[in-house]
Amino acid sequence: MTGPVTQPQHPGGNLPAAGRTETGGGQWPAGGPDLRDRPPGPEARAAILEVSGIETCYGETQVLFGVSINVGHGEVVALLGPSGAGKTTTLRSILGLSPARAGTIRFDGRDITRDATHEIARLGVGWVPDDRRIFPTLSVARNLAIARKRTRFRSWSLDDMFGIFSALEHLMERECENLSGGEMQMVAISRALLGSPGLVLFDEPSQGLAPKVVQDVMAAVSRLREAGISALVVEQNAATALQVSDRVYVLDHGRVVHEGKANRLLSDDGLRVRLLGI
Ligand SMILES: Nc1ncnc2c1ncn2[C@@H]1O[C@H](COP(=O)(O)OP(=O)(O)O)[C@@H](O)[C@H]1O
Numbered sequence: 001m002t003g004p005v006t007q008p009q010h011p012g013g014n015l016p017a018a019g020r021t022e023t024g025g026g027q028w029p030a031g032g033p034d035l036r037d038r039p040p041g042p043e044a045r046a047a048i049l050e051v052s053g054i055e056t057c058y059g060e061t062q063v064l065f066g067v068s069i070n071v072g073h074g075e076v077v078a079l080l081g082p083s084g085a086g087k088t089t090t091l092r093s094i095l096g097l098s099p100a101r102a103g104t105i106r107f108d109g110r111d112i113t114r115d116a117t118h119e120i121a122r123l124g125v126g127w128v129p130d131d132r133r134i135f136p137t138l139s140v141a142r143n144l145a146i147a148r149k150r151t152r153f154r155s156w157s158l159d160d161m162f163g164i165f166s167a168l169e170h171l172m173e174r175e176c177e178n179l180s181g182g183e184m185q186m187v188a189i190s191r192a193l194l195g196s197p198g199l200v201l202f203d204e205p206s207q208g209l210a211p212k213v214v215q216d217v218m219a220a221v222s223r224l225r226e227a228g229i230s231a232l233v234v235e236q237n238a239a240t241a242l243q244v245s246d247r248v249y250v251l252d253h254g255r256v257v258h259e260g261k262a263n264r265l266l267s268d269d270g271l272r273v274r275l276l277g278i
């Protein structure tokens with residue numbers, strides 16, 4: 001790989017300088033730009049998410065060693081690798097839950113490396129956690145109502161959710177503790193979308209689900225892509241994830257050991273067996 005673009009780089013480097021002094025030296029003013037109220041500049045269109053060389057620790061134990069991952073606008077990217085490789089930690093670092101000790105994370109043209117989790121969510125990073133994290137004693141309707149927020153990205157309605165998950169409409173009054181695993185996952189994904197994300201981080205979305213539900217979940221990922229929303233999909237179920245992804249990264253022991261097109265990894269038996277053991 002060629003490494004991520006960490007600073008705005010314009011082809012030829014000869015963009016007119018007048019009125020664009022903030023990009024002139026490739027350096028933003030102190031504090032970084034706030035792009036929320038402006039259309040994204042060319043540097044933001046390069047990738048919606050740029051993770052550059054992050055190092056993340058739990059206490060004294062380092063878990064990520066210079067991880068770099070890009071997700072383009074409207075792109076679905078799979079993040080694969082064995083258990084313990086650092087996939088969840090990568091998502092937690094993006095979300096500010098386990099902040100990176102070194103390296104940078106940019107979302108939608110803005111440096112979010114040191115931002116608080118609620119600020120990152122408000123900018124439009126959605127999360128479907130591996131343990132779903134639905135409020136168990138609240139109804140589905142209530143769980144979804146409290147998830148709603150506006151960002152600069154597309155807003156989704158409840159009717160949109162019913163279009164993606166036809167069963168959801170009939171679950172609205174149910175308490176979440178009475179839902180099946182598949183139903184809970186529908187709520188978790190709907191909750192993420194109702195927060196108007198530009199990027200959704202999925203952590204093992206197919207885990208523990210029946211094959212039919214896995215297909216529904218992957219169809220939802222494909223719908224996101226059709227709507228121009230980006231996704232980073234962590235999966236143990238590599239074959240399933242590769243089928244809905246444009247590109248793939250493979251993590252091992254906290255390092256990226258492969259980056260490439262998803263369909264190439266799907267079709268290259270030798271490479272797949274070597275990297276994923278399947
Ligand atoms: N809260 C934590 N405290 C200490 N170590 C952790 C914690 N969470 C994960 N780890 C360790 O970090 C490494 C990466 O874990 P994780 O990111 O969950 O991997 P993956 O999601 O790829 O299975 C593992 O060695 C795991 O034991």
Ligand SMILES: [Mg+2]
Nearest residue numbers: 087088089130
């Ligand atoms: Mg994990």
